[in-house]
Structures are given as structure tokens and as C-alpha cells.
Amino acid sequence: MKKYILKRLLMMVLTLFIVATLTFFLMKMIPGSPLGNTMKLTKAQQLAVEKQYGLNKPVWQQYLAYMGGVLHGNFGMSYQYNSTSVASLIGHRVGPSVLISFQALVLGVVVGIVLGCVGALNKGTWADAASSTLAVIGISFPSFILAILLQYYLGFKLGWFPVANWNGFPSTILPTVALSAVPMAQVSRFVRTEMVEVLNSDYILLAKAKGLSVAQVVFHHALKNSIIPALTLIGPLAVTLITGSMVVENIFSVPGIGELFINSVLSNDYPVIMGLTMFYCLLLCGILLLTDVVYGLVDPRILSKEKGEH
Amino acid sequence: MTKQNTNQATADQFQFADPSKLNSQHDGVAQKSLSFHEKAWHQLKHDHAAMVSLVFLLLVALFSVVSLFWMPHNPNAQNVDLSNLKPFTNGSYILGTDGLGRDMLSRLLYGTRISLMIALFATLVDILIGVPYGLVSGWCGGRVDNVMQRIIEIISSVPELVLIMLLLIVLKPGMVSIIIAIALSSWVLMARLVRASAMQIKSADFVLAAQAMGESPFQIALHHILPNTMGVVITRTMFTIPAAIFLEALLSFIGIGVKAPNASLGTLLNAGEKGFQFYQYQLWEPVLVLSLMMIAFNLLGDGLRDAFDPNTRG
Numbered sequence: 001m002k003k004y005i006l007k008r009l010l011m012m013v014l015t016l017f018i019v020a021t022l023t024f025f026l027m028k029m030i031p032g033s034p035l036g037n038t039m040k041l042t043k044a045q046q047l048a049v050e051k052q053y054g055l056n057k058p059v060w061q062q063y064l065a066y067m068g069g070v071l072h073g074n075f076g077m078s079y080q081y082n083s084t085s086v087a088s089l090i091g092h093r094v095g096p097s098v099l100i101s102f103q104a105l106v107l108g109v110v111v112g113i114v115l116g117c118v119g120a121l122n123k124g125t126w127a128d129a130a131s132s133t134l135a136v137i138g139i140s141f142p143s144f145i146l147a148i149l150l151q152y153y154l155g156f157k158l159g160w161f162p163v164a165n166w167n168g169f170p171s172t173i174l175p176t177v178a179l180s181a182v183p184m185a186q187v188s189r190f191v192r193t194e195m196v197e198v199l200n201s202d203y204i205l206l207a208k209a210k211g212l213s214v215a216q217v218v219f220h221h222a223l224k225n226s227i228i229p230a231l232t233l234i235g236p237l238a239v240t241l242i243t244g245s246m247v248v249e250n251i252f253s254v255p256g257i258g259e260l261f262i263n264s265v266l267s268n269d270y271p272v273i274m275g276l277t278m279f280y281c282l283l284l285c286g287i288l289l290l291t292d293v294v295y296g297l298v299d300p301r302i303l304s305k306e307k308g309e310h
Numbered sequence: 311m312t313k314q315n316t317n318q319a320t321a322d323q324f325q326f327a328d329p330s331k332l333n334s335q336h337d338g339v340a341q342k343s344l345s346f347h348e349k350a351w352h353q354l355k356h357d358h359a360a361m362v363s364l365v366f367l368l369l370v371a372l373f374s375v376v377s378l379f380w381m382p383h384n385p386n387a388q389n390v391d392l393s394n395l396k397p398f399t400n401g402s403y404i405l406g407t408d409g410l411g412r413d414m415l416s417r418l419l420y421g422t423r424i425s426l427m428i429a430l431f432a433t434l435v436d437i438l439i440g441v442p443y444g445l446v447s448g449w450c451g452g453r454v455d456n457v458m459q460r461i462i463e464i465i466s467s468v469p470e471l472v473l474i475m476l477l478l479i480v481l482k483p484g485m486v487s488i489i490i491a492i493a494l495s496s497w498v499l500m501a502r503l504v505r506a507s508a509m510q511i512k513s514a515d516f517v518l519a520a521q522a523m524g525e526s527p528f529q530i531a532l533h534h535i536l537p538n539t540m541g542v543v544i545t546r547t548m549f550t551i552p553a554a555i556f557l558e559a560l561l562s563f564i565g566i567g568v569k570a571p572n573a574s575l576g577t578l579l580n581a582g583e584k585g586f587q588f589y590q591y592q593l594w595e596p597v598l599v600l601s602l603m604m605i606a607f608n609l610l611g612d613g614l615r616d617a618f619d620p621n622t623r624g
Contacts, residue, residue, distance in 0.1 A: 011460075015467050029480050136612075140604035142556055144563060145597050148583055156587070243471040247560060262564055265475050273479070277472055285467050 005293060012285045019281045020274070024066055027270040028059055053077065066274075075275035080267050086275035090257060097249065097256030100172055101241045104179035108237075111180070112187025113227070117218065119188070120195035120226075131188060138185025144247040147178035151251060164253040175252045179244045183237050190233055194226035228298055234291045238284055350541065350617040360613025363606035370603060374423040383413035385420040386571060397591050406591055408581060414595055421573040422599055428489055428574065429554035435493035436500055436550055441536075441543060443497070444504025449512060449531045455505075462498050470495045474557065478566050488567055492554050500546050507539040541618030548611030552604045559600055575600045 050056045053076075054065060069076060075086035119131035155163040155174055162171040198204060199222055207217045246258035253259070257276060264272035354360055382404070389411035397406040397414070405414040447458040465473070473495040481487035511517065512535065520530045555575070561567030562576025563583075570577075575596050582593030 011463070015464050018464055019468060023476065026476055026480050136605060136608055140552065140608045141601050142559060142604065144560060145579065145601070148586070148593070149597075152586055239469050242469045246471060247564065250564065261472070261475070265479060265566065266564075268479070273476070277468065277476065280469050280472050281467050284469060288467075 001293075001296065004296070005289070008289050008292070012289065015285060016278060016281060020067065020070060020278055021063075023274045023277050024063055025059075027274060028062075030268070030270070053079070070278070075278070076271035078264075078269055078272050080264065080269045080272070086271050089260065089272060090275055090279055093255055093257045093260050095256075096166060096254050097245055097258055100175045100179060100248070100254060100256070101245055103172060103176040104241065104244075105183060105237065107176060108180035108183030109187050112184045113191050113223075115184070115188035116191025116226075117195060117223070119192040120199060121214075121218065123196060128192075131192070135185040135188045135192075138181045139189075141181065143178055143182055143244045144251060146181055147175070147248045147251045150174050150178055166253065166255055171252075175248050175254055178248050178251075179241065182240050182244060186233060186237060186240065187230065190230050191226055194229055195222060198222045198225050231291055231295045231298070235284075235288050238287045242280060242284070346541070350614075353617040354613050357613040357616065359609045363609040363613070366602070366606045367610065370422065370606075371426070373419060374426055377416075377419035377423055381413075381416040381419055383416045385412060385416040385573060388412055394585075394589050394592075396589075397595075405595055406589075408592055409585055409589070414592065417573050417578060418595060418599055421575050421578045421596065422603075424485070424568060424572060424574040425555050425558055425576070425600075428485060428492070428558045428568075429551045431489045432492040432496070432554040432558075433547055433550045435489065436497045436554075437543065437547065439493065440497035440500025441504050441539070444501040444506075445508055445531060445536060445539070447501065448505035448508030449527070449535055451509070451512075459505075462501060465495075466498050471557070471560075474561070475566065478561065483566075483569060485568065485572075488558060488561060492557050496550055496553065500543070500550065503542050503546055504539050507542045508535050511535050511538045545611060545614045545618055548607055548614055552607035552611075555600070555603060555607075 047056065054062060057065070066076065073087060075090075077083045078086055078089055081089055115131040115134060119128045119135075122128050151163055151174060155161050161174050165171060204217060204221055207221050212220070242258070245256065246262055248254070249256045249258040250262050257279070260272065261276045263269070264276070382402070389407070391411065392400070392403065392407050393409055393411040395403050395407040395411075398404065399406070403413050403415070405418065407413055408417065443458065447455045468476075474491045477491035477494060478487060481490060508531075517530060517534055520534055525533070558567055558574060559576035559579060562574050563580045565580065567576050568574040578596035579593065579600070582589075582596055586593045
């Protein structure tokens with residue numbers, strides 16, 4: 001187990017290094033200069049600004065300087081936000097993103113499990129059809145459209161929730177709901193499939209034969225065994241939430257990293273783009289590693305299978 | 311709507327077979343033997359949701375092709391006197407007009423065509439990269455496979471949308487860039503599925519037989535492995551296309567996708583959202599087209615997966 005984790009950590013460092021390198025050179029390939037957008041400068045001023053950001057040096061020196069900085073947790077300065085350091089910019093904005101993603105995850109997983117169970121237990125009835133339909137709509141209906149509709153009808157028309165204005169729990173409700181639709185659908189489909197399989201297994205038949213009530217069978221036996229495989233969903237869910245949070249934050253003006261990323265893409269703020277790319281990459285790798293380790297602890301068979309494969 | 315036709319029959323489902331039925335349907339000798347794809351098609355035909363979706367998507371495709379030659383109006387012709395007409399109020403503009411007096415129906419037809427084109431080309435590139443990659447990786451195995459898998463791991467450690475946006479910043483803005491960006495970030499999953507499928511088929515007896523007959527590894531991969539991965543490829547395609555449609559809409563909605571005079575479903579959504587307070591139909595119309603297409607592709611994909619996956623076939 002220790003050897004496995006160590007191997008994965010090494011791979012993760014290598015991945016981050018390669019991603020950082022590729023992003024750096026991608027950013028250098030971009031046509032145009034970050035200075036051209038907002039400022040009309042004289043030649044001398046341009047040179048001064050370039051010098052301040054170290055843009056006048058040869059590319060390989062810039063690369064070494066950047067990578068050296070990254071090793072020390074220094075991701076450079078933002079071009080747009082009055083030269084704040086990228087690290088502190090990301091640090092300040094992680095909170096709201098994590099908050100709505102976490103809330104959306106909890107909401108989506110809980111509702112998803114309930115819907116999946118309802119579907120599996122009533123297989124072939126209208127309840128199953130309803131939960132399956134809801135899941136298909138949840139997966140197919142674009143989350144950013146859901147966000148716009150929620151914002152307009154519940155926020156603007158009915159005035160139940162704040163439309164934007166990040167301020168306390170009420171303002172997190174609509175982004176959370178918009179963000180939770182896809183995880184809800186993914187979890188519900190997964191749980192339903194697993195549950196149908198589990199409910200057909202011998203030990204459930206035995207539990208029923210022992211005279212356990214439906215509730216006992218579901219909670220003590222079926223649910224646990226249907227949810228453990230759902231741990232494999234965490235990776236895809238993380239990607240879903242990262243993608244979803246970008247647009248949802250953009251629509252509801254949540255001061256999070258998703259909104260920051262889109263803004264920096266629109267304004268060519270390369271240091272922030274590079275910093276956030278590495279941050280997302282680290283986040284995703286970390287989540288995947290954590291899932292695999294937890295999965296290995298819960299169900300040791302998986303880990304030995306993985307080991308055999310690699 | 312995953313339909314799981316499980317093979318296990320529980321005790322209460324057990325019943326005596328009707329001899330007459332047994333002869334007509336289940337007698338393997340009398341029945342004409344069907345190929346794998348014929349069986350899959352046979353099962354798909356009985357999946358109502360998938361068939362309705364298929365018909366709907368064929369209609370959308372037909373309309374898109376027809377719109378190449380004929381549309382009610384020029385989708386870019388502006389007429390300020392007739393701006394923001396509500397749907398069904400003017401005989402000539404059935405779905406109304408937008409803020410610049412452009413016919414909504416024509417713009418929807420045009421936008422759907424552009425969105426579909428982007429999605430189809432992106433999926434084509436995805437197949438052209440993903441299938442050979444997965445095939446080589448799964449068929450060669452060993453060190454080659456190991457290196458190829460590490461590359462895939464690195465690519466998929468960057469969230470899809472982040473990768474697409476990075477590519478879009480670097481590439482020249484335009485449709486081709488969107489296609490390339492979407493394809494370059496989505497082929498990884500195709501490659502993984504084809505690899506898994508190829509590894510499974512590799513140990514089949516007919517591959518051993520082909521080896522014994524002296525066929526070269528290249529021939530085996532092309533004639534025996536590749537055709538047998540087609541079920542996986544077709545199913546995956548049905549999920550790649552809606553994902554690409556979604557990504558294009560998302561990018562154009564944010565403002566880094568299809569640019570102004572051109573219309574796609576994403577740009578229509580973007581325009582509709584701006585005037586949503588006053589002219590709700592301008593958003594609802596593209597929303598309906600987009601979401602119906604997404605739902606149809608997903609239902610068809612589910613149907614195909616059930617039809618092609620022998621494990622779920624009853």
C-alpha cells in the first residue's frame with residue numbers, strides 16, 4: 001500500500017511538471033501581447049512593463065525562473081488585478097468555489113441515492129420511469145441554461161433568492177442547485193444499476209428469507225454494497241463540478257476560481273491561467289489518488305487488481 | 311434510462327415454458343442465425359425511447375441539410391422595422407424575430423446546422439485519433455501500452471474545459487479551432503474504451519486461430535480486432551456528439567466560441583439571455599432545440615449501449 005501511494009505521488013509530481021511546462025510554452029505561443037488589451041503605451045513604457053514582469057528575457061530564462069518560482073509556491077503576478085500575486089488571488093477565491101461545489105455534491109449525492117433506490121426498488125413501475133426520466137434530463141439539460149432559468153424565474157421573477165450579490169447562505173442556494181443537477185443524475189443512474197444487481201443477489205434473497213423488513217434489507221445490506229462501487233464516480237464527479245462551477249459562477253457572479261479562470265481567459269491574464277491550470281490539475285490528481293486509496297482500504301480486491309494491471 | 315435485462319430469474323418469475331412458443335422462438339436450429347449487429351439492431355428496434363430519439367435526430371439532420379439550400383429568410387438579413395416580433399404573430403416570421411429583426415426560425419436552422427457540424431467533425435477527429443490509439447495500445451500491450459497509458463493519464467489530469475480553453479486561447483478563433491480543441495480533449499475516453507475492448511478481444515479464440523493461420527499482427531488488428539470494437543465505438547460516439555454540442559454551446563455562450571455574424575446554438579443562447587427579461591421566446595427557442603437534441607442523443611446512446619453490450623442483453 002505504501003509503495004503504491006509513493007508510486008502514485010511520484011507520477012503526480014511528474015504530471016504536474018509536464019502540465020506546467022506545456023502550459024508555459026502554450027502561453028508563449030499565443031499571438032499578441034497581454035499589454036495591448038488595456039493600455040496604450042509608448043515604446044519606453046512597454047519596455048519598462050516588460051522588464052517588470054520579466055518578459056524581456058529569453059524564453060528559456062523565463063521558463064527556468066517560472067519553474068523555480070513554482071517550486072517555492074510563487075506563481076507570478078497577475079496582469080489584470082493590480083499585480084496581486086497569483087497564489088494569493090487563487091487563495092482568496094478558493095473558498096466560494098469549494099463551498100458551492102461541496103454543497104452541490106452533498107445535495108446531488110443525497111438526492112441521487114434516493115432517486116436511484118426508488119428506481120431500483122420499484123423496477124418497472126411509474127416511479128422507476130419517473131426517476132430514470134429525471135436522470136436523463138439531468139444529464140442532458142445543460143447546467144448553464146438551468147442556471148439562467150433558475151436565476152430568472154426563482155431569483156428575479158419570484159424574488160425568493162438573491163440573483164447575484166455573493167453574500168451569505170441565501171446567495172449560495174441557486175448556484176448550488178444549478179450545479180447539483182448533473183451529479184444528481186450521474187449518482188442516481190449509477191446507484192440504480194448497482195442496486196438492481198445487488199437486489200438480485202443471493203445474500204439479499206437470504207436476508208429476505210430471514211424475514212427482514214424491506215427497510216432493513218435496503219439499509220443494512222443493499223445500500224452499502226451498491227454505494228461502495230459508486231466511489232469510482234468521484235473522479236468524473238470532480239470534473240463535472242469543476243466544469244459546471246466555471247459557468248455557474250460566471251452566471252451568478254460568484255467570486256470563485258471558476259469565474260476567475262474565465263475572466264483571465266477573456267483578458268489574456270497568462271500567469272493566472274497557468275496558476276489555475278496547475279491548481280485544477282493538482283486538485284484532480286489529488287482527488288483521484290485519494291479515491292483510489294480509500295477504495296483500496298474499503299475493498300482491497302480493487303487495489304490488487306490495479307497493481308496487477310500496471 | 312439504463313435498461314438492465316438481467317439474466318437471472320428469481321424464483322417467483324419461474325414458470326413453465328409454453329411448448330408452442332418454444333418451437334417458434336427459441337429453437338436455435340430452425341432460427342436463422344443473426345449476426346452480432348443484426349441482433350443489436352433487433353434489440354434497438356424494441357427500445358421505444360431510442361427509436362423516437364433516432365427519428366427525431368434524423369429529422370433534425372434532414373432540416374439541417376435542407377437549410378443549406380432553402381431557409382424561410384436569410385438568417386443574417388436585418389430588418390429593424392420588424393425587430394422583436396413575438397412568435398406566431400406574423401405569418402412570414404413564424405417563430406418571431408430577434409433584436410435586429412432577423413428571422414428566428416432561419417437563425418435556429420442555421421445555428422443548429424453549425425452546432426451539428428462542429429459536433430460531427432469534432433467526433434470524427436475524436437474517432438480518428440482515439441480508435442487507432444486505443445487499438446495500438448491494447449493490441450501491442452507491454453511497454454508500448456504502458457507509455458501510451460501514461461500519456462493519457464497526463465492529458466486527463468487536466469479538466470476537459472480547462473484544456474479546451476487553453477487550446478482556444480492559442481489557436482486562431484474560428485470554427486476549425488473549436489473543432490480541434492474539443493476533439494483534442496475528448497479522444498482520451500474513446501482511446502481508453504477501445505483499448506479495454508481490444509485487450510478483451512485479444513484473448514479470444516478466433517485471434518489465436520488467425521495467428522495460427524499465419525496472419526500478420528497488423529492484419530489481425532485490422533481484420534479481427536477493429537471490427538469487434540465497433541460496438542463500443544458507435545456507442546461512445548452517441549455520447550461524444552452531444553458532449554461536443556454542449557461544449558460548443560458553452561464556449562459560444564461564454565464568448566470564446568463561434569463569433570458574431572455566424573450563429574450557433576451557443577451564440578443564439580447568448581443573444582437570447584441578454585434580452586431574456588423582455589423577450590423570453592428568444593432564449594426558450596434555442597433552449598428547446600438544444601435540450602431536445604441532447605436528450606435524444608443520450609437516449610439513443612443508452613439504447614445502443616444496451617443493444618451492443620452482450621452482458622446486458624437478455
